[in-house]
Amino acid sequence: MRIIVASDSHGHNEILDTIYDQHPEASLFLHCGDLCDDPRNYPNWLFVLGNNDFWGEFPNRRILSVGTHRLFMEHSHRCSFFHREDDLVRLAKGHACDIVCFGHTHRSYIEKRKGVFLLNPGSTWMSRDGNPPSYAILDVDTSISAQIVFLDQ
Numbered sequence: 591m592r593i594i595v596a597s598d599s600h601g602h603n604e605i606l607d608t609i610y611d612q613h614p615e616a617s618l619f620l621h622c623g624d625l626c627d628d629p630r631n632y633p634n635w636l637f638v639l640g641n642n643d644f645w646g647e648f649p650n651r652r653i654l655s656v657g658t659h660r661l662f663m664e665h666s667h668r669c670s671f672f673h674r675e676d677d678l679v680r681l682a683k684g685h686a687c688d689i690v691c692f693g694h695t696h697r698s699y700i701e702k703r704k705g706v707f708l709l710n711p712g713s714t715w716m717s718r719d720g721n722p723p724s725y726a727i728l729d730v731d732t733s734i735s736a737q738i739v740f741l742d743q
Contacts, residue, residue: 591657595736596635596725597622597665597693598713600642603632605714605741609725610634616727618656622693622711623648623665640693641667653685656730662687666694666710679706689734698724698738707734714741 594609594616603625610619623640625632630646639648651664662682669677674695682690689707697719698712711726712719722740729735 591618591730592616593618593620593656593661593728593730594725595620595622595691595709595711595728596714597711598624598640598696598715599626600624600713600715601626602715603627605723606632606635609714613727618654620652620663620691622663622691623667624693636663638663638665640665651681653687656689658732659689659730659734660685660687661689661691661730663691666692675701675703675708678708679704682706689728689730691728698726700726700736700738707736709736712738 592615594613619635621635621637623638624642626642628646629637637648639650654661678690691709696713699710701708712724714723717723724738724740727737
């Protein structure tokens, strides 16, 4: 199953339609918070609440069954700055999830930690890691893999 993961578009959301159109093979489109718009304007995407989301209704987190895996999705702005990834691993394991998709930092990130696959797609608007804006492609079947896709500026 192919899943597209984006985050932190901060109102610069026209890119979401472009990303959607570029991936007809994807089964799921996730946005990890800070849409800064009404989520009903983007019916093809699933969202969670970011610290800058004041329009519309967003869940704080989502837990999704993805094949034989369980995916935990949260913006991560309530996690410890110094222990964010460890906090997310603990939360995921508490919900029997082995994949975490998160945002907030504007830094793309892929790591497997303590048996949990962690993915931050970066920001589709403004990166804070020196790379161009980005999103991620997550492939889930018997194994889990992901790649960061950098957007043209």
